[in-house]
Amino acid sequence: MERPVEKEQHPEKRARVASLDQMRGYAVFGMILVNYLGNFPCMPETLRHHDAGMSYADTIAPLFIFVAGMGFRMSFRRRAAAVGALPAAIAALRRYAALILVGIVLYGPSLNNWQWWWDALVDIGFAGILALPFIGRGAAVRAAAAFGMLALYQGLYSLAGYGDWTMANSIDGGPLGVLPWTAIFLFGSLAQDLAEHPDRGRALLRFAVWGVALCAAGWLLRAEWPAVKAAWPFSQRGMSAPYPLTSAGLCFLTWIPFHFLCDRWNLRLPHLTVLGMNPLVVYIVQEALGSLHGTVVPQDSGPAVALAGFAGFYLVCYAVARKLHRDNIVIKL
Numbered sequence: 289m290e291r292p293v294e295k296e297q298h299p300e301k302r303a304r305v306a307s308l309d310q311m312r313g314y315a316v317f318g319m320i321l322v323n324y325l326g327n328f329p330c331m332p333e334t335l336r337h338h339d340a341g342m343s344y345a346d347t348i349a350p351l352f353i354f355v356a357g358m359g360f361r362m363s364f365r366r367r368a369a370a371v372g373a374l375p376a377a378i379a380a381l382r383r384y385a386a387l388i389l390v391g392i393v394l395y396g397p398s399l400n401n402w403q404w405w406w407d408a409l410v411d412i413g414f415a416g417i418l419a420l421p422f423i424g425r426g427a428a429v430r431a432a433a434a435f436g437m438l439a440l441y442q443g444l445y446s447l448a449g450y451g452d453w454t455m456a457n458s459i460d461g462g463p464l465g466v467l468p469w470t471a472i473f474l475f476g477s478l479a480q481d482l483a484e485h486p487d488r489g490r491a492l493l494r495f496a497v498w499g500v501a502l503c504a505a506g507w508l509l510r511a512e513w514p515a516v517k518a519a520w521p522f523s524q525r526g527m528s529a530p531y532p533l534t535s536a537g538l539c540f541l542t543w544i545p546f547h548f549l550c551d552r553w554n555l556r557l558p559h560l561t562v563l564g565m566n567p568l569v570v571y572i573v574q575e576a577l578g579s580l581h582g583t584v585v586p587q588d589s590g591p592a593v594a595l596a597g598f599a600g601f602y603l604v605c606y607a608v609a610r611k612l613h614r615d616n617i618v619i620k621l
Contacts, residue, residue, distance in 0.1 A: 305362075306550035306561070307483070311543060312355045313560030316567050318348040319408075320574050324601045327578075327587055328594040339455065339525050342534065346524045349408055349460070350472050350535035351542060352567075356412050357419070357476025358483070364423050377420055383620075384420075387568075388413035394575055403458040406465055408571065414466035415473035427478055434474040441467040442520075442529040451526055461527030468532040475502070475536040479543060488552070492544065499540035506534030559606060562613045569619050573608050577601055 322345035326336040334344040360380070367376040391409030395401070422433045444464060445451040454462040461468060478498070485491040510530035512519040522530045549555050563570055578601075585597035612619065 305483070306554075306556065307543065307546040308355065308358055308362075309564040310550050310557060310560045311351070311546045311564070312359070312567060313562065313564030314542075314546070314557070315348060315351040315355055316563040316570050317560065318344075319352065319571065320602055320605055321598070322348055323574060323578055324598050325594060328589060328591075329587070330589070330591050330594055337524060340521060340523050342522065342524070342531070346531075347535060347538055349411075349524065350532070351539050352408060353412055353415060353469055353472050354476035354479065354536060354539035356416070357473035358480040360416060360419070360473070361423060361477035361480040362484075368424060373424055380420060380423075381417060384413045384416035386413075387416070390572075394572065403462060406458060406460045406462055409568075411460060411466060411469040412473070415470040418466060418470040419473050419477070422474065423477060427481055430474045430477055434471040434478075437467040437471045437474075438529050438532060441465070441527065445526065445528050446520070451521070451528060455521075455523070455526050459525055461525075465527045468527045468529070472532050472536045472539070476539065479540060483543070483547070488547075492547065495540050495543055495547075499537045499544075502533050502537030502540065504537075506530040506532075506537060509533065562609045563606065565618055566609050566612045566620075569612065570605050570609050574601070574605050577604060 322335050322337075325331045326345055336343060337345050364376055364380060367379065388410050391407065391413060392405050394409065395405050395407055418437075419430075419433075422430045441461070441464060445454075450462075450464060454465065458465075475498075479495065482491045482494050482498075485494070506522075507530065510520055510522050520530050521528050522534070524531055524535075549557070585593060589597070
């Protein structure tokens with residue numbers, strides 16, 4: 289029976305994509321930043337999540353899941369080519385189910401806490417499982433699945449009263465929010481196809497087109513259409529269609545500078561590759577440390593103390609990631 293946690297002692301033997309590692313590392317760094325500094329009232333509002341609108345903090349989780357979709361598309365095709373599609377799908381199902389269990393334990397396994405389980409790890413786990421029937425299919429099928437899940441969720445949100453419930457009782461779309469998170473995951477799989485295109489100019493253009501088109505669709509759906517529909521909420525908490533569309537568009541656009549930096553100019557931003565190689569470990573470490581920040585550094589501290597606390601918080605997370613990187617170990621589910 290396959291163990292839920294795999295240690296790869298020699299990840300360098302696998303082809304790594306610098307821009308993907310760096311973009312994943314940026315998502316991890318952003319997660320550390322907002323999860324720590326967002327707790328201090330003295331810090332800017334853009335570092336905090338909001339029930340309506342989009343702050344910097346609200347761009348991080350979609351990027352995390354988008355990059356997970358890119359990585360899954362790449363790894364699934366490699367594994368399917370090596371061992372067959374069915375064994376690859378079974379292995380992926382086990383990994384994502386294990387990720388859900390880890391997330392539930394991390395967020396509070398009590399059944400009384402079930403409506404608050406729907407954070408990053410659980411959402412990624414369900415997104416990977418829901419994406420499994422489509423991940424090996426063509427781009428048109430995956431795009432149709434993504435838009436179909438968004439449409440289904442929006443119907444439930446607007447017409448079945450689910451939107452009011454999740455805004456009052458849960459986070460990130462609650463249990464049905466896995467549908468729009470899966471859509472973002474599948475958009476990431478489409479991005480991976482584009483990133484592998486041999487014509488770099490065409491790939492770059494398509495990333496820009498997807499990014500602008502999805503952002504425009506999100507803002508268009510947000511608006512009121514007289515005699516057709518009221519304005520739809522724009523919220524990570526509610527996950528109605530305007531938010532996942534806009535955030536997925538921003539993810540496509542975010543890849544562009546990393547493509548130039550890493551794939552064309554062969555440059556790297558410090559720390560990001562290290563953080564990006566073990567995102568699960570860093571996520572768990574920062575979650576564990578985050579429970580201590582209110583006792584070690586009081587939440588009513590001023591900017592200087594809050595920033596000093598963040599420096600220590602970040603260095604601990606980075607030290608763990610750096611140790612694993614130096615030992616050539618990748619720990620994943």
